[in-house]
Amino acid sequence: MAKKPLLEFTDRGIYCAQGKFYIDPWKPVDDAVITHAHADHAYWGHKYYLAHHLSREVLLYRLGEINLQTVEYGETVLKNGVTVSLFPAGHVIGSAQIRVEYKGEVWVVSGDYKVENDGISTPFEPVKCHHFISECTFGMPVYQWKPQVQTFNEINSWWRNNLEHGLATVIVGYSLGKAQRILQNLDLFNGKVYTHGVIENTNEALRRNGVLLNPTERITSESSKDDVRKGIIIAPPSSVGTPWMRKFQPYSFGYCSGWMAIRGAKRRRAADRGFVLSDHADWDGLISAIDATGCECVYLTHGYTATFSRYLNEIGFNAREVHTLYGGEEDPSNLPEGEASNTGEPEKKVLPLGEDLGGVL
Numbered sequence: 001m002a003k004k005p006l007l008e009f010t011d012r013g014i015y016c017a018q019g020k021f022y023i024d025p026w027k028p029v030d031d032a033v034i035t036h037a038h039a040d041h042a043y044w045g046h047k048y049y050l051a052h053h054l055s056r057e058v059l060l061y062r063l064g065e066i067n068l069q070t071v072e073y074g075e076t077v078l079k080n081g082v083t084v085s086l087f088p089a090g091h092v093i094g095s096a097q098i099r100v101e102y103k104g105e106v107w108v109v110s111g112d113y114k115v116e117n118d119g120i121s122t123p124f125e126p127v128k129c130h131h132f133i134s135e136c137t138f139g140m141p142v143y144q145w146k147p148q149v150q151t152f153n154e155i156n157s158w159w160r161n162n163l164e165h166g167l168a169t170v171i172v173g174y175s176l177g178k179a180q181r182i183l184q185n186l187d188l189f190n191g192k193v194y195t196h197g198v199i200e201n202t203n204e205a206l207r208r209n210g211v212l213l214n215p216t217e218r219i220t221s222e223s224s225k226d227d228v229r230k231g232i233i234i235a236p237p238s239s240v241g242t243p244w245m246r247k248f249q250p251y252s253f254g255y256c257s258g259w260m261a262i263r264g265a266k267r268r269r270a271a272d273r274g275f276v277l278s279d280h281a282d283w284d285g286l287i288s289a290i291d292a293t294g295c296e297c298v299y300l301t302h303g304y305t306a307t308f309s310r311y312l313n314e315i316g317f318n319a320r321e322v323h324t325l326y327g328g329e330e331d332p333s334n335l336p337e338g339e340a341s342n343t344g345e346p347e348k349k350v351l352p353l354g355e356d357l358g359g360v361l
């Protein structure tokens with residue numbers, strides 16, 4: 001009988017039977033190793049959590065009181081004889097790839113990742129392994145990112161232009177990751193940065209974790225509309241089209257996403273400007289990351305798994321699709337229906353009560 005693989009794909013998530021733990025499980029389990037705090041990877045209801053220490057405060061904020069152990073990158077934890085360690089995934093602050101080793105066999109679960117250094121997340125580090133479980137959110141050749149500095153130059157000059165034309169500036173990005181990346185790259189010479197409550201709650205959690213972020217001001221019912229209109233507003237996707245956003249009219253609304261690389265995405269998001277900015281690897285990034293692992297087998301969890309696994313097999317990798325429940329934030333497979341109503345955001349699925357209150361402030 002063939003040996004049982006070290007990691008297997010179950011209806012609860014990626015499971016290590018030898019170590020008796022799961023990685024990013026979507027149903028309640030006893031022992032969960034978490035790659036990062038996005039809602040499609042960090043679910044509520046597990047007995048025990050292990051994650052990187054920079055994910056700590058965001059996890060506690062999003063999931064409430066959980067039994068959480070945190071580690072540094074490279075630190076090892078032994079689970080029933082299986083060695084578990086975390087390596088930087090470069091996706092968002094605190095995101096990790098999970099390395100699992102038993103009797104010389106090494107598996108790596110990428111979680112979500114990007115290879116470009118965004119200046120705020122610990123940069124992605126390739127990890128040698130026999131089996132690599134990878135995302136491929138943007139696994140189509142059309143997705144090619146330009147260096148982020150170019151995108152931020154566009155964003156800053158768009159902001160200046162809005163100020164000159166008496167328009168407020170609203171920039172939309174996910175509350176964990178994109179929002180902080182935008183914040184750290186805005187030209188503060190233009191003005192102040194104002195935040196939607198959902199974004200500010202995440203910023204505060206990260207600051208509690210010791211992350212230094214540029215100054216921001218939470219928009220509340222007391223905020224002066226005139227002042228806010230002279231700055232820039234960072235808002236989450238869930239605020240698009242809401243009365244909260246409309247009260248800043250007239251404004252120009254910019255959307256930051258990897259989807260903006262394809263024609264029509266801006267129109268579907270009803271945005272005035274679309275900025276190509278993603279916290280996931282682009283086509284070349286995925287291939288270089290997979291190649292750098294030196295792995296024998298690649299398993300593709302979410303994104304354009306069919307197209308991408310076909311391509312990888314063509315160029316000589318042993319790749320296959322696996323079924324998981326990941327995908328949400330920026331997952332193009334959500335495009336056709338999800339796009340229209342902006343329901344593609346994972347934050348909506350598992351947010352603790354109170355999170356959406358940011359929307360009415």
Ligand SMILES: [Zn+2]
Nearest residue numbers: 038091112329
């Ligand atoms: Zn993610």
Ligand SMILES: [Zn+2]
Nearest residue numbers: 040112326327
């Ligand atoms: Zn994901």
